[in-house]
Amino acid sequence: xxxxxxxxxxxxFGKITAVNRLNLDVEDKRFVCxxxxxxxxxxxxxxxxxxLEVPDEGEIYIGDELVNDLTPAExxxxxxxxxxxxxxxxxxxxxxxFPLRAQKTPREEVDKRVREVAEILGLSSILHLKPDQLTPGxxxxxxxxxxxxxxxxxxxxxEPLTNLDAKLRARMRAELKRLQKELGQTAIYVTHxxxxxMTMADKIAVMNQGVLQQYDTPxxxxxxxxNLFVAGFIGSPSMxxxxxxxxxxxxxxxxxxxxxxxxxxxxxxxxxxxxxEKEVILGFRPENIxxxxxxxxxxxxxxxxxxxxxxxxxxxxxxxxxxxxVKAIVPPDFKADIGDKLWLTLSKDKFHVIDKKxxxxxx
Amino acid sequence: xxxxxxxxxxxxTGVLCPVFDIDLKAADKEFLTLLAPSGSGKxxxxxxxxxLEVPDEGEIYIGDELVNDLTPAExxxxxxxxxxxxxxxxxxxxNLSSPLEAxxxxxxxIDSRVKEVAEILGITPLLEKYPTQLSGGxxxxxxxxxxxxxxxxxxxxxEPLTNLDAKLRVHMRAELKRLQKELGQTMIYATHDELEALSMSDKIAVIxxxxxxQYGTPMDVFQHPKNLFVATFVGTPSMNLFDCSLVEKEGHxxxxxxxxxxxxxxxxxxxxxxxxxxxxxLGIRPNDFEVHREKPxxxxxxxxxxxxxxxxxxxxVDVKIGSVLAKVKVPGSYSLDIGSRVWxxxxxxxxxxxxxxxxxxxx
Numbered sequence: 001x002x003x004x005x006x007x008x009x010x011x012x013f014g015k016i017t018a019v020n021r022l023n024l025d026v027e028d029k030r031f032v033c034x035x036x037x038x039x040x041x042x043x044x045x046x047x048x049x050x051x052l053e054v055p056d057e058g059e060i061y062i063g064d065e066l067v068n069d070l071t072p073a074e075x076x077x078x079x080x081x082x083x084x085x086x087x088x089x090x091x092x093x094x095x096x097x098f099p100l101r102a103q104k105t106p107r108e109e110v111d112k113r114v115r116e117v118a119e120i121l122g123l124s125s126i127l128h129l130k131p132d133q134l135t136p137g138x139x140x141x142x143x144x145x146x147x148x149x150x151x152x153x154x155x156x157x158x159e160p161l162t163n164l165d166a167k168l169r170a171r172m173r174a175e176l177k178r179l180q181k182e183l184g185q186t187a188i189y190v191t192h193x194x195x196x197x198m199t200m201a202d203k204i205a206v207m208n209q210g211v212l213q214q215y216d217t218p219x220x221x222x223x224x225x226x227n228l229f230v231a232g233f234i235g236s237p238s239m240x241x242x243x244x245x246x247x248x249x250x251x252x253x254x255x256x257x258x259x260x261x262x263x264x265x266x267x268x269x270x271x272x273x274x275x276x277e278k279e280v281i282l283g284f285r286p287e288n289i290x291x292x293x294x295x296x297x298x299x300x301x302x303x304x305x306x307x308x309x310x311x312x313x314x315x316x317x318x319x320x321x322x323x324x325x326v327k328a329i330v331p332p333d334f335k336a337d338i339g340d341k342l343w344l345t346l347s348k349d350k351f352h353v354i355d356k357k358x359x360x361x362x363x
Numbered sequence: 364x365x366x367x368x369x370x371x372x373x374x375x376t377g378v379l380c381p382v383f384d385i386d387l388k389a390a391d392k393e394f395l396t397l398l399a400p401s402g403s404g405k406x407x408x409x410x411x412x413x414x415l416e417v418p419d420e421g422e423i424y425i426g427d428e429l430v431n432d433l434t435p436a437e438x439x440x441x442x443x444x445x446x447x448x449x450x451x452x453x454x455x456x457x458n459l460s461s462p463l464e465a466x467x468x469x470x471x472x473i474d475s476r477v478k479e480v481a482e483i484l485g486i487t488p489l490l491e492k493y494p495t496q497l498s499g500g501x502x503x504x505x506x507x508x509x510x511x512x513x514x515x516x517x518x519x520x521x522e523p524l525t526n527l528d529a530k531l532r533v534h535m536r537a538e539l540k541r542l543q544k545e546l547g548q549t550m551i552y553a554t555h556d557e558l559e560a561l562s563m564s565d566k567i568a569v570i571x572x573x574x575x576x577q578y579g580t581p582m583d584v585f586q587h588p589k590n591l592f593v594a595t596f597v598g599t600p601s602m603n604l605f606d607c608s609l610v611e612k613e614g615h616x617x618x619x620x621x622x623x624x625x626x627x628x629x630x631x632x633x634x635x636x637x638x639x640x641x642x643x644x645l646g647i648r649p650n651d652f653e654v655h656r657e658k659p660x661x662x663x664x665x666x667x668x669x670x671x672x673x674x675x676x677x678x679x680v681d682v683k684i685g686s687v688l689a690k691v692k693v694p695g696s697y698s699l700d701i702g703s704r705v706w707x708x709x710x711x712x713x714x715x716x717x718x719x720x721x722x723x724x725x726x
Contacts, residue, residue: 166599167595167599167601170599170600170601170690171688173672174669174670174672174679174681174688174690177670177672178669178670178681178701181670181701193529195674198672198673198674198675199672199673199674199679200672218673218675219673219696222673222675223675234675235675235676236529236530236533237533238530238533285675285676286676287676287677306537306541307537307540307541307544309536309537309540309561309562309563310561310562310581310582310585311558311561311562312561312581312582312585312586312597312598313585313598313648313649313650313692316537316562318537318541325537327537329676332582338541338544
């Protein structure tokens, strides 16, 4: 059992509160990502769990054990960093064997475990090489091998893929996810890359300025963000945001941007119940827009093509809607030119209305 | 007229990455991108055009003029670098005006040009600020402003977005493309980022090992890569590759791989006429596969789900086909258990076939 629980965890550096009353429950065998921009407190949280930083307040449990007063070694965790630390004079075999030899593991056992880990990570054919003969991807796999060979209770990973190039990162993402499922052990993974978090995690903890914003499955984080920060941080291209006012006219309720009015009467109760003020933000994702020559629904608004960005398997159309730029994803064979006036239709359950003042998502 | 033409240009001496036999044309008003991994010579080509380097061989023309012997200043070009050089002690206004002051432009003229450029780049509210008070994106826009204010004949940009964060890069991509269309002037842009190249360019020159390996429109480069390098470098995730050979059986011709056999009798004579021996590589892009839970009619491969990577708008399903890990991009969210059997269907016109020996595309 290696559930990791933190309660009211707080860490201050001088006047800055790096982590503010964080509560998080990482279930056994789960892959949890701590996601946020730099300075959000994600690495500080990881280092407190590892025992490398001492919290100012709060408790950390591994399994049922309160570990606040345990040394890093006593916590039985393994950490993998962005900069992989390998011994340059030792070959891959000895780098992998090192943590076991330090524990005085019998020789045959060491050999068996090294070969097993090498097999899992696809390192069997390069066991004799020295670190300077390895590619960055191989080096990172050896570093991961050094972490898993000890079979700790929990893995902590701090941006382990950040220094790899984009192609290799995409490949290692899948490998790491699969590896965690095979090992069946708890992993906590820190990243600023929302795509890594989405693709790998069972659950994502989105953090900003030391405060947990939302803790949920990738699917819920993406489709049901709880606030403006999460809505804008997850997804690329980002969700489109347009400032609007809720206005009533002839018994109908409209989202009025100044440029367009959308009749949102069918959402009247939720919207008027949820919004503190009349000032709101309409949010919708680039892939949830239907682009056509004519308006085709209640939620249609007009835009003028600002620029066309073909990406090969899809195309981004950038529209000028009033003073805002709206990005829409269309199929690669969609024909449009700068200056074309087209209609963007949103579907009812695929847009969000956000309270501008509290930044909470109302619907 | 500011067409830029390079004819048989080589530069192998000196400390820069060498380039060989470069024949290249950027038509007037065109956005040409030099796309290559770092260390392939794209910066060398830009510096040769700018006049910062002297070619060993070959001619460089701007308009109809041979510029080999002209100084950088005489060539009337502007260059923007990855690391933007602004004067830290001058306001944004003075940073923009100084290139004109250096040319003794009248004061009124300077003022109207600064305001015009600031308007185009959306930096009017920043004119009285100093560089240290600006964000990365704002600084880059000022650097671009300094380049365009002189109204040179040609713009050269060397990885101008590389230092910006991912969200801002996506935003600036569209802004730069639009700006180039508005200015209506020739732009040559170097990047290692294939998405920037696809989305912004009229034409792309892919460079590998100091040579141009393909030159064409973005869609042409994406849909009809001329060799394995271009095929795997352009597109994310990369094109899936499968080793196979051409096999005759009972009057039919098959592409036979480790875990599939595809009847290509209709294409056999075409393939054979272009092939150096019988070893081939079959390439299929991640979005050109369709995932089936039961065996479909038509061309397909059978495999086992390795891991699923949800991305919100789409998901990547990693499928083990023999020893190859294929990536398949599917719309929406996707739920498939690790280890389940799936069939990947594809249509005949989405197959890319490469000669394993020459690495050139033959279909």
